[in-house]
Each structure stands twice: as C-alpha cells, then as structure tokens.
Amino acid sequence: MKILKIDNGNGFFYLDQGGDWQPIDTIDKTALLKLLDVYLENDVAMDSPDDQSLSNQAHAIIYRGIFDKLSQLADEKSRFKDESETLYLDEMEKYAAQ
Template sequence: MQILKIDASGCASFSTNGSDWEPIDKIGKEHLLMLLDICVEQDVQMDEYIDENIKNPAHNIIYKNVYQKLLDFVSNKQGFIDEVEDLYRGALEKYN
C-alpha cells in the first residue's frame, strides 16, 4: 500500500487508507500512529524523497522527516517486533 507520495505538481501527501490523500502539512500524531500501524501490518510504498521534486518548502521539510523516520522504521521492523515481543514475553508466559 502506498502511504507517501509526491505528485507531478510537486505536492507531497500521505494516506492512511491507500485512496484518500491529504497534504503532508495536515499530518498529525494520530496519522503518524496509523502510518506506523500500517508499516507493521503491510508492505508499504513511499515515493523517494528528492528535494527538487517538492515545491512547497513546508511540505519539503515535513515529507523529508516523515519519509526518513518511516524508512528507518520499515528497515528495522523485524527488530522492533522482536523487541516488543521480548518486552511482553514474561507477562504472556505468566498469564497463559
């Protein structure tokens, strides 16, 4: 599912459902959490950040940071999942 894109006119946007796109400057913490959930559950696609492709300076800064954080998360997804499982393993064993 594609979650970040840069359109031909240089506008950056995000989607939490794959079809409804919002300008990247409208992103909030609840959207970021939804994007992280999507990254855990599915394979995601994001348009590569290229400075010259984003015309709006605010969009450029926001997209760059969100793209990099999500890319880092996706790259280390299995390590993150393993860490969470290890964190709660004791409690799960105790109460199962």
C-alpha cells in the first residue's frame, strides 16, 4: 500500500482504502497520527523525494520531513523490537516455566 506519492511536482498522502489522495500541505495532527498507525501496521511504500522533484516548495518541505521521519522509524523499529525482546527474555522464560 502506497501512503506517500509525488505526482506532477506535488506531494500527496493516502490514509484509507477507497479514500482519495490528499495534498501533503493539508495534513493535520490527526491525519499525521493516522498515517503513522498505517505505517506501523502495514507494509507500505513511499515515493522518495530524492528520485522525483517536488516543484512546490511547501510540499517539498513537508513531504521530506514526513518521509525522513518515517524512514528513520523503519530503521529503529526492528532495533527497538530486538532490544525489548532481549531485555525481557529472562523474565518471560521465568514466568513461562511456572
């Protein structure tokens, strides 16, 4: 599922199946949190702002900020999961044996 796309020099985001693509400069706090939930719960794709140009400067700033943060989260998500499983492994084994 693609959640961020670049089309004709503008950035867009997508939240719901059957919904419409929304211009990235209209994103608000609620939509941003929902985008984060969709990102964490699904396999998603995003157009890279490095591969395509955003001619609208407002779209470029907002799109790049969201893209960078979500990309950074992807790298940290697996590391966080591994660390938390390792941290609580002894306790989980201790209580599972009882």
